[in-house]
Amino acid sequence: MIEVRVHGRGGQGGVTSAEMLAIAAINEGKFAQAFPSFGPERRGAPVVAFARVSEKRIRNRTKVYTPDVVMVLDPSVLSIVDVTEGLKSDGMLVINSAKSIADLRTEFGFKTSLARVDATHIALQELGLPITNTTMLGAAVKAAELVPVEALVGPLEARFGRIAAKNIKALRRAYAETEIELV
Amino acid sequence: MAKRVGIEVSLAISEAVKLAKVDAVAAYPITPQTHIVEHLSELVAEGELDAAFIPVESEHSAMSVCAGTSAAGARTYTATSSQGLALMNEILFIIPALRLPVVMTIANRALSGPISIWNDHSDIMSVRDTGWIAIFVENGQEAFDLTLQSFKIAEDHRVLLPISVNLDGFTLSHVIEPHEFLDQDEVDRFLPEYKPAVQLNPDDPVSMGTVGVPEIYAEAKKCQDEVLKGSIKVVKEVFAEFAEMFGREYKVVETYRAEGAETLLMTMGSVSETAMEAIDKMQEAGRKVGLIRLRLWRPFPADDLRAEMGSVKTLAVIDRAVSFGGAGGPVAGEVRSALYNVDDSPYIASFIAGLGGRDITVDDFIEMVDQAEAMAKVNEIHEYKMIGVRE
Numbered sequence: 001m002i003e004v005r006v007h008g009r010g011g012q013g014g015v016t017s018a019e020m021l022a023i024a025a026i027n028e029g030k031f032a033q034a035f036p037s038f039g040p041e042r043r044g045a046p047v048v049a050f051a052r053v054s055e056k057r058i059r060n061r062t063k064v065y066t067p068d069v070v071m072v073l074d075p076s077v078l079s080i081v082d083v084t085e086g087l088k089s090d091g092m093l094v095i096n097s098a099k100s101i102a103d104l105r106t107e108f109g110f111k112t113s114l115a116r117v118d119a120t121h122i123a124l125q126e127l128g129l130p131i132t133n134t135t136m137l138g139a140a141v142k143a144a145e146l147v148p149v150e151a152l153v154g155p156l157e158a159r160f161g162r163i164a165a166k167n168i169k170a171l172r173r174a175y176a177e178t179e180i181e182l183v
Numbered sequence: 184m185a186k187r188v189g190i191e192v193s194l195a196i197s198e199a200v201k202l203a204k205v206d207a208v209a210a211y212p213i214t215p216q217t218h219i220v221e222h223l224s225e226l227v228a229e230g231e232l233d234a235a236f237i238p239v240e241s242e243h244s245a246m247s248v249c250a251g252t253s254a255a256g257a258r259t260y261t262a263t264s265s266q267g268l269a270l271m272n273e274i275l276f277i278i279p280a281l282r283l284p285v286v287m288t289i290a291n292r293a294l295s296g297p298i299s300i301w302n303d304h305s306d307i308m309s310v311r312d313t314g315w316i317a318i319f320v321e322n323g324q325e326a327f328d329l330t331l332q333s334f335k336i337a338e339d340h341r342v343l344l345p346i347s348v349n350l351d352g353f354t355l356s357h358v359i360e361p362h363e364f365l366d367q368d369e370v371d372r373f374l375p376e377y378k379p380a381v382q383l384n385p386d387d388p389v390s391m392g393t394v395g396v397p398e399i400y401a402e403a404k405k406c407q408d409e410v411l412k413g414s415i416k417v418v419k420e421v422f423a424e425f426a427e428m429f430g431r432e433y434k435v436v437e438t439y440r441a442e443g444a445e446t447l448l449m450t451m452g453s454v455s456e457t458a459m460e461a462i463d464k465m466q467e468a469g470r471k472v473g474l475i476r477l478r479l480w481r482p483f484p485a486d487d488l489r490a491e492m493g494s495v496k497t498l499a500v501i502d503r504a505v506s507f508g509g510a511g512g513p514v515a516g517e518v519r520s521a522l523y524n525v526d527d528s529p530y531i532a533s534f535i536a537g538l539g540g541r542d543i544t545v546d547d548f549i550e551m552v553d554q555a556e557a558m559a560k561v562n563e564i565h566e567y568k569m570i571g572v573r574e
Contacts, residue, residue: 019191019359026189026361033360038215038301038353038540059456061354062542155189 001054002146003064007083008073011043013133017071018049020137020159024151025053033058046077053146069144072096073119073132078108087112092144094178096120096132101181115143117178126170127163134160134167138174149175187361192323192350193218195362196262196288199330201232202370203286206257206377209237209248213267214300215352216290220262242267246274246285253283254391256382258334261285264352265292268306272313278345279314280407281391284337284377285345287315288330290352291452293539301540302352304452304503307480308513314407316346316414317480319451323360326350328431331365331374336421338377342414349480353540355453365429373428412482435484438491440466441473446497446552446559447529451477451514454501454543461548472552477514485521492522498529499555502567503537511567530559533567547571 004021008014015036022034034051050064066086072078072095087093091112096119097104104110117139119132126135134156141149152171157164190198196219200208208227210220227236235252239245245261253259263271268289278285291306293299307317318333320326326348333346350356365373381389395403418435426432439459441447450458455476465472475491475498477484492498502512509516515533522528532555537543547570554568 022359023189026187029187031361032189033358035354035358038357058360059459060545061358061453061457062544065544 001052001056001058002068002144003066004051004053004069004071004140004146005064005067006049006051006071006073007077007081008047008049008133009043009077010045010047012073013131014047014073015049016159017073017133017137017140018051020134020152020155021051021053021140021146023155024147027154028147028151030055030147031058037063046081067091069094069140069146071136071140073136075099075120084110084112094136094140094143096136096139101179111183113143113180113182115139115178115180117174119174122170122173122177126173127166135170135174138171139178142175142178143180185363185365187363189359189361190323191218191357191359192326193290193356194222195323195327195364196330196350197222197226198364199327200260201226202365202367203258203260203331203334203374205232205234205260207235207237207249207252207259208261209239209245209252209259210261210263211239211242211245211267213242213264215292215302215356216262216264216267216288218356219288219290223260242270243274246271246278249285249287250274250278250281250283253278253285254281254383256377256379256384258338258377259283259285260287262288262290264290265294265300265306268310269294272310275310275313275315277392279411280403282343282380282410283345284334284343286330286333286337287345287347289347289349290356291349292352299539300352302354303538303540304349305505305538307347307349308504308506311481311513314344314411315481316342316344316411316418317349318346319349319478319480320355321453321455321476322355323358323362324431325433326355327362327364328425328429329433331370332421332425332433334377335374336414336418339417339421340380342410342417343380344411344414349452351453369429373425415479415482415484418479433478434487435479436487436491437476437478439474439476441475441491443471443494444473445471445494446499446556447473447475447491447495448548448552449475449477449498449500449514449518451480452503454503454537457543457545458548461545461552464545465549465552470552483517483521488518488521489525492525492529495529497532497555497559498522499532499534499551501537501543501551502533502535505535505538509566515567530555530562532558533565534570535567536570541571543571
């Protein structure tokens with residue numbers, strides 16, 4: 001089972017990215033869960049969402065305490081939240097940042113495998129908005145074995161309707177542009 | 184096997200209500216039940232569900248409208264949580280007394296104060312004695328299946344009582360997970376049209392909700408309790424019919440790896456699935472520990488519970504509500520009563536955990552088993568112990 005935690009800010013669609021991932025996995029015949037950090041929605045406040053993907057039926061219904069994958073949708077949360085809390089030592093941290101992997105390691109002391117993409121830049125170009133949830137999904141599925149990138153197309157089409165094509169383009173661009181450093 | 188569909192559990196419940204072809208929905212939105220009725224209002228607005236969706240100004244009105252529509256012979260559904268359920272309280276007693284088969288989802292949530300929108304079972308426990316059948320579900324599939332089965336149980340002429348289907352708010356209601364849906368033909372074969380025994384009809388008038396003078400009140404209440412107790416037979420019949428048609432089996436008392444167990448954990452609701460992980464872990468370590476889960480809370484399945492007590496020496500009952508000033512959690516109290524006069528009845532430890540949205544983790548379950556076994560060894564007299572609380 002792979003456990004995922006998504007960090008973002010309220011209104012950036014972190015919950016949606018967890019949902020898209022779970023639906024894509026279920027469509028692929030796997031088992032999956034996605035759920036928000038339950039509470040009142042607070043636009044702009046740091047929030048988290050969770051997903052689990054497994055080949056077997058999932059029974060654990062607690063929050064994700066020791067994620068295998070952490071996605072950071074908004075680089076500004078890096079300085080106020082410990083995004084690596086509980087991250088397994090062989091886990092993968094996937095960050096939206098314009099900075100290089102080396103600079104991110106120096107600044108924040110990240111020890112695990114690390115992937116980065118400038119998702120805000122891609123989202124601004126493709127969507128015209130700094131909403132990075134679908135873009136960062138492309139980075140996450142490149143960096144970790146969650147679902148094939150093509151498995152996300154159907155769920156994105158179903159969710160985003162007339163703006164799905166732009167989101168799918170952003171997803172594919174992030175998949176292509178994500179840099180990964182394994183440790 | 185049907186294809187598994189990834190969908191939020193709240194929406195799966197709405198789909199079940201649609202497939203049940205309800206005639207009337209009266210509801211007021213309250214977190215964390217909101218998504219259920221929101222989706223139902225969409226289904227009605229889009230013409231996918233031919234029902235009267237009656238928006239109201241409060242939960243008291245919602246349940247009052249349900250009384251009216253159900254009395255008029257309409258298949259009636261509502262959903263609520265926490266303070267909303269509390270506001271319905273006056274009418275909750277009247278629905279079963281009038282023998283109205285209303286089906287209600289309760290997305291279980293703590294009661295104020297302090298204000299909490301998060302999950303525990305204090306709402307359903309506060310309406311324990313209103314006379315409703317109360318069923319607990321553990322996952323989205325069960326929420327879908329048991330919503331459909333509830334209409335059939337409630338509307339059986341041997342029952343004609345309301346049912347609450349309880350699911351943990353947020354921790355279950357807001358999770359996207361796989362579901363296997365039934366199609367309309369399958370549901371139609373299972374769930375026939377509702378035929379009321381008596382209904383309000385201007386052309387054939389009847390009186391409902393009349394005064395019960397001292398000469399009749401006690402008999403009315405005794406009848407009501409007999410019917411509620413007797414409904415367990417119909418619950419089992421409907422579970423069996425559903426299993427026969429669709430292959431998914433339900434029992435009023437469920438067990439997991441309980442054969443030969445000397446210690447049993449007892450749970451209700453979605454924490455049961457996490458508890459299974461704890462049982463697996465403890466059995467791998469060679470411990471004789473199993474799990475028992477109450478699916479039916481009312482009527483209380485005392486006989487079925489007693490039948491599972493075979494080799495059990497210690498029973499650790501987990502409550503998710505406080506009975507203030509009482510001698511243990513509400514479920515533990517019930518279980519102690521059911522087993523008190525039984526020969527060789529197990530030692531019963533009462534734990535309260537998971538209040539107001541606090542997780543109960545695998546380690547918490549193991550700790551409760553450890554504590555219960557230690558308490559049993561010295562036959563410790565106690566009321567309850569709260570787990571994971573800062574003191």
